[in-house]
Amino acid sequence: MRGVKPGRFDYVRADSVDEVHAVLAEEGDDARVLAGGQTLVPMLSMRMARPRVLLDVMHLPELATIEDADGTLRIRAGVRQAVLLKWPILAKRQPLLAAMLPWIGHPQTRSRGTVCGSIAHADPSAELPLALLALNGTVELSSRAGRRRIPAVEFFIGIMSTACRADELIEAVAVPSRLPGQGFGFREYGRRHGDFAIVACAAVAAARGVRIAVAGVADRPIAKDYPALEGGALDDALDQLARSIDVRSDLHASADYRRRLVRHLGKAAVTEAYQCRA
């Protein structure tokens, strides 16, 4: 056949979440959930992924919702990044997501890519896993066997690997809405806008302290909580954070350069987070 790149797979456009669970239960590792496809499709084309069946979950209206209740935002599997970015009250409910979403890819990929898809892919440089960890969010997994919620810190377990089992669907991610007195900061450095970050830092400041999260330095995003940090204490904390991580070196940046970025971007993100507390 002319002009095909991926290997062969069956395609199922799921009509219900039950159907998704049934196919995943039967096919396990041979099945992959297809949402926006902005990472999975190129992996298919490069034959880095060779599933036997793709399960398209983008025609399920019940998965396309953003729920805003009880101080939690629940973003379900079918919500595209562009849809969340355009949600009129996003900046009010969760300013960190509003600040980070424009850094994900390009308008031409955010139009299709989903929030949960990026979480599923778990690229160590990606913004959404960093946001989920910085905000102490949870991942909601469902399968024929039931439903479980896993905190972000336990979900990301290595480069592009997560605690999601082969029979499970990432049905939603949940993050707390902004609380009064919280402030948020975000900084990222990449070679070009829309590239994967070389290093990205997010900070969440509250009365009792500040949480700093970094992406692009290790095999997964990393976060740490500190009591209130100012001046020299902030520099020392960032220096220790940069030294404590097993920082990777690759053709984009050396480990030493990445550590410098953690100190520099971390300081800017924390400062911003303190400034917008109110």
Place this chain on the structure above:
Amino acid sequence: MPRLTADAKHRVSFTLNGRRVEGQAEPRMLLSDFLRHAIGATGTHVGCEHGVCGACTVVIDGAPARACLTLAVQADGADIRTVEGLAPELGRLSILQQAFRRNHALQCGFCTSGILMSLDCYLRANPDPDEPSLREYLSGHLCRCTGYVSIIAAALDAARQLLEAREHA
């Protein structure tokens, strides 16, 4: 929905530039290849084939998207617009296309159809854009000829013309 099996071809149909089209595709066929090989709409160009260069950008259900990051079977039932749909009639270019010609916003033209589709969407939603936002918006497109200066000039020129056309309408 029944399972579309890997080794068979399946009917895929969608609206292309306002007209219903259909063709046959294996599940693994990309929308970019389907448009070019099954439909014969070769205005959409294929560059990097992994979503980086932007040459294959088309409009899917009103939003710009990479045809190479979409399977043809995913697009079944969708509304798709490509560069073939921009000109209002044979032999007459759209305002945006005319601005590209006037400003020399293309040399080899390989990236042009994708950029036109992105800008067509952008100018509909943002009729009075500024240069920084256009540059950020076009960061999802690579052009190796122009250095982008003339592309930005054409986009701003087209925005002015479109605003004027709207005022006179």
